[in-house]
Amino acid sequence: MTSVQDDTGVLAGDERMLIDGELQHTGSGASFDVVHPASEQIVGQAVDGTVDDMARAVGAARRAFDETDWSRDLDFRYHCLTQLHDAFERNKERLRRVLITEVGCPVTVSGSQIESPIEEVKHWADHGKHFEYLVDNGVHDTPLGPARRKIHYEAVGVVGAITPWNVPFYLNVAETVPALMAGNTVVLKPAQLTPWSGSEYGRIVAEETDIPPGVFNVVTSNANEVGAALSSDPRVDMITFTGSTATGRAILAAGAPTVKKTLLELGGKSAHIVLDDADFSSTLPLAAMMACVMSGQSCILPSRILLPRNRYDEGIEVLKTMMEGFPIGDPWTPGNMQGPQISETQRQKVLGLVNRAVEAGARLVTGGGVPEHLPVGYYTQPTLLADVDPDSEIAQEEVFGPVLAVIPYGTDDEAVAIANNSIYGLSGEVSGGDLDRAFAVATRMRTGNVTINGKSHFGIGSPFGGTKQSGLGYRNGDEGHKEYLAAKTIGMPE
Template sequence: MTAVQAEQGVLAGDPRMLIDGELVQTAGGATFDVVHPASEQVAGQAADGTVDDMGRAVAAARRAFDETDWSRDLDFRVHCLTQLHEALERNKEHLRRVLITEVGCPVSVTGSQIESPIEEVKHWTEHGRKFEYLVDNGVHDTPLGPARRKLHYEAVGVVGAITPWNVPFYLNIAETVPALIAGNTVVLKPAQLTPWSGSEYGRIVAEETDIPAGVFNVVTSNANEVGAALSADPRVDMITFTGSTATGRAILAAGASTVKKTLLELGGKSAHIVLDDADFSASLPLAAMMACVMSGQSCILPSRILLPRSRYEEGLAILKASMENFPVGDPWTPGVMQGPQISETQRQKVLGLIQSGIDSGARLITGGGVPENLPVGYFTQPTLLADVDPDSQIAQEEIFGPVLTVTPYDDDDHAVAIANNSIYGLSGEVSSADVDRAFAVATRMRTGNVTINAKSHFGIDSPFGGTKQSGLGYRNGAEGFKEYLAIKTIGMPE
């Protein structure tokens, strides 16, 4: 065990893939390094799967869907996913250490990435158990006489899930468990930077549940073409993906030739409209925290703060103090709330966008570089940029770092226009002492989700999805579950 492992709890994940019920290496045993972003040290290896490995996984999933009773035996699915929930509970501290090792997520804020998804397994299992898969739609007049119509909800088939690195275990669960309880078979392709959150999931399925061979598969790889092969494979009926809009476009194109069902949660550039009657002392420190708590690596982060000109400097002062006092450091240290960026590449992207903002006329209020006290690890200072041009790169491009941009506005109409000046429409926020006024503003924002006065829109019981180039379809809620089902309308004698 290295000094890093002994002192910080770094833990290597399972280096194998799960294909057709077996935990395997790729042919030839090729692997790739997994780096701990807080130390810049290699923590271990993951299997570097190939296009052939992906083909075997898809074939297994296709066979399991077509030739077994998985899609028809709800009681057995409930049994297996109840086992999965119990197994994840037993393994959660192990999973937590793997998550911190891969992502650099501070231990203090891992609850939303470990406990929450484990509880989601229980939620979806119960939701799937209670769901009405056959609905009587009544008797209808037809030219040939009365006909009763029934709606049969049935599994889509083979689902390919491609997940990102920012909240890997959570999204691995969110994109696969509803699909499984709905009766689909699944092939999971985890992100290249966080393969272990997928391979550990596969290990637990193989070793601690009765989920049959081929029903759930995990292929890890450091090659982009492996995920592309999953998207294009005609044996796959549906792709679910969370990640960048650029990759989402490529996935949509890859599935076009087979008219594959595609569920996409893509990029965001969310605006937080702080109205002139808002309690700045309550709303702005929370806005600063949200920018930093996941190192800014969140798709729903309201990274564009819109402040009224009448209170502009007051708001900047509060944001500056909050960001300068935010606890940044070693993710293994309790109390730390912001860890490193996922990689040096990502940190350089963030720093480059900050400089782009300055070059375009933005005023650097605080941050903008690397913390002097953290020379090792991919850390970035919490950064506040003021006077940001709404049309500039820093205001238009998703940063995925601990950066807030601030732009002044004149009135409510002006604020809404600035907020809607984006190709994205994933999330947004409004703060005001007048809830009715805030609601009126929220309904004018072209985005799939809006939070008013910190009352979060996000939850497993409510649909979550984006407008414009932020995605297609929904996760969560009854609408999210139905994404993994096809509706068959059956006409029959009354």
């Protein structure tokens, strides 16, 4: 196990993969570097798994599903996931340091990426324990006489989980624990930039739980074809993926020959409609903070701010003041709330989109570059663009950086039309003094989720999913548990 420590708190994660119950390296011994985005330094390595490694992991998961009682033994699954929750709790501070090392997430705001997913393990264990897997659907008349119908919810089979780098530990949990509790076996392929959030998960499963060999597997790799092999393997019954819409399309295509069930949470370009009766002094500082707190690396970020023309200048000034004073810097320093972008490639993507937006006519109010006091690390200034054309690139493309694009509007109808002018439909927000009016606007937004006046739609007990090209299916809530189950209707004598 590699461990790199110094006074910054940097900590490397376990290098090994978990395949069929064994923590291991790849046959060639190949590895790839992991870089701390706040220092730009290599801080350790992860196993560079191969297509053959993925095939072995899928074979182990298939065998564990077909030849063991995992899918049928609810009490044992509950026992194992309760163990997992307790083990995560014991390893919490190690997981936090690994997360900050990989992602650059500020320690001040790391709770949503560490404490929240740990508690979700307990939630899903309890939810799955008490879920009704057999439901009596009553007696129905048929041409051959009355028939009683029962609905049996059973595990889908082998689930392949492909996760992104922005909130890696959270999404590793969110995409695998409900699947496990539903009785499936799982192969996890974590993102190349954040392999340790997956390998640490695998280590904990292997060393601190009774989860049987093959039930949970982790394959880390720096090669795109390894994830593609998981998506196309005919032994995999379902793929769950969070990431870009482009990759989501490729996963759908890869699974098409075997008509694989696919759960997708994809890109977003969410709009925040600020009505003219909103309290700007409370609404807009929060909007600016949400753009920066994860370095803008959030799929549900309302990155388009729609301001009424009759209060436009006022709104711009509030946003500008907040963004210019936002605490950005070393993620290990308490109080800092914005860290670096995940990589230099991501930073250049963000800055490139901002530069092209200005060239296309947007007004740069603040930001748009690299903070002068942070010459080392992949930092980007909180950036505010005004007078943005609703059809422009910056208004249509997901930036994944601390950038807000402000668009003026006249009427509520115009605001809704601008908000819906997107291939995406993951999230949205409405702020206003008249709650009925705000609710009416929210119901007209073509998006899977809407927040009104800061009261978040997101929670473990409520379904979360996108419309249009933002995804298929749901996470969270009863709907999220059922995604990992197949409903079998059984007809039988009364």
